[in-house]
Amino acid sequence: MIMNKYDKLKSIISKYETAAVAFSGGVDSTFLLKAAHDALKERAVAFIARFCFVPEKEYEEAVAFAESLGIKCMTVEPEVTNDTDIMSNPVDRCYICKKKLFGRFTELAKELGINVVIEGSNLDDTGDYRPGMKALSELGIKSPLIEAGFTKQEIRDYSKQLALPTWSKPSAACLASRIPYGEQITESKLRMVETAEDYLHSLGFTQLRVRLHGGNLARIELMPDEVDRFMSVETRSTVYDKLRLIGFTYITLDIHGFKSGSLNEVIKE
Secondary structure (H helix, E strand, O other): OOOHHHHHHHHHHHOOOOEEEEOOOOHHHHHHHHHHHHHHHHHEEEEEEOOOOOOHHHHHHHHHHHHHOOOOEEEEOOOOOOOHHHHOOOOOHHHHHHHHHHHHHHHHHHHHOOOEEEOOOOHHHHOOOOOHHHHHHHHOOEOHHHHOOOOHHHHHHHHHHOOOOOOOOOOOOOHHHHOOOOOOOOHHHHHHHHHHHHHHHHOOOOOEEEEEEOOOEEEEEEOHHHHHHHOOHHHHHHHHHHHHHHOOOEEEEOOOOOOOOHHHHHOOO
16 A cells, blocks of 8 residues: 555654644554654654543553654543533533543643644544534644545554554444433442453454443444354353443343444434
């Protein structure tokens, strides 16, 4: 693959002169951080969020990767647990949360004399219900991957060429996205989801979600080609026992399989 599109991305980022990358350690933001570092060197920094909506393992991996490239990283810890507008989990929760988090990012960038905050949304992100995109627009956050025309698959392809460890990493999302709109978010619910998903990953399952309904029902979403292995008597029994210990009363498997943003299906236009 000719790297002309990557060159275009670096050219876009170079025009900022200085930039803070909203960095989660996922596929998209890792690719963006690499491009920003290539384009701006020490004039690119990483802003990493650490709070209850982000799995601690993801935070630690993000810091480790930034440090491995010699990129300065700064941790931002937004207070959300006492914010009833967020924890009550309305349909625009993502907008409210992103406005708060990226508002802090923009304040920090200004304090440090950094020209712009950039983030890793790609072209595929424009097709789903994503109220957080509105918050980014209102705050003047830039999305270079969209501007350069990158799809998710292209990001993975280029990441593989660049030997980035995330090129085949399963897509992740904020833990709050596991709880249906209108159901109260609590730290204990988020920890249940995080622990359950970590456990399923430890069994070798790849792209997955554990949705928490009603505070005690786990709806597991797996890739279709992994369902048969899950349905073996031994695996089902082991998963059932483990998730019961975590705190779930009912454990179910979604027969449709993994679907990013599946909880958005209840939103009526």
